[in-house]
Amino acid sequence: MKKVITYGTFDLFHVGHLNLLKRAKALGDYLVVAVSSDEFNALKGKKAYHSLEDRLAILQAIEFVDEVIVENGWNQKSLDIQNHEIDVFVMGDDWKGKFDELDELCEVVYLSRTEGISTTKIKNDLKEVPKAS
Numbered sequence: 404m405k406k407v408i409t410y411g412t413f414d415l416f417h418v419g420h421l422n423l424l425k426r427a428k429a430l431g432d433y434l435v436v437a438v439s440s441d442e443f444n445a446l447k448g449k450k451a452y453h454s455l456e457d458r459l460a461i462l463q464a465i466e467f468v469d470e471v472i473v474e475n476g477w478n479q480k481s482l483d484i485q486n487h488e489i490d491v492f493v494m495g496d497d498w499k500g501k502f503d504e505l506d507e508l509c510e511v512v513y514l515s516r517t518e519g520i521s522t523t524k525i526k527n528d529l530k531e532v533p534k535a536s
């Protein structure tokens with residue numbers, strides 16, 4: 404069984420996240436998704452709209468996601484890869500080059516991001532919507 408892992412906040416879940424997860428799963432047979440805790444997001448300078456509990460529930464409901472774990476910090480990836488016997492580490496290419504050192508443990512793949520959508524764009528676009536009178 405070929406195991407794949409990917410990491411992210413997955414806040415305001417959108418088609419860019421879905422495309423990434425679908426393509427990550429297509430690289431193997433089993434997909435582990437590590438979801439950033441609220442505390443770790445604070446370290447990343449992000450504040451998710453949805454709680455970790457809700458973000459975990461959404462990912463667990465995706466049929467092709469096989470396992471969901473929590474990401475508590477930058478440095479757990481190599482341990483996760485070893486503990487979960489991961490064959491492929493996947494991230495969107497906004498992270499290209501950032502995790503190359505993991506290629507000592509498994510294949511490292513950066514997939515192109517889905518253009519035109521992001522959690523930040525959703526938040527900004529909604530700010531501009533005139534309030535219903």
Ligand code: C2G
Nearest residue numbers: 410411412413414419420423494495496516517520
């Ligand atoms: N993504 C994408 N296309 C988009 C938006 C996001 O392919 N339009 C990908 C990102 O490249 C990432 C994943 O979806 O691989 C999750 O994105 P975020 O939730 O923004 O995660 P991020 O804050 O990048 O956290 O240790 C790694 C970090 O936890 C990654």
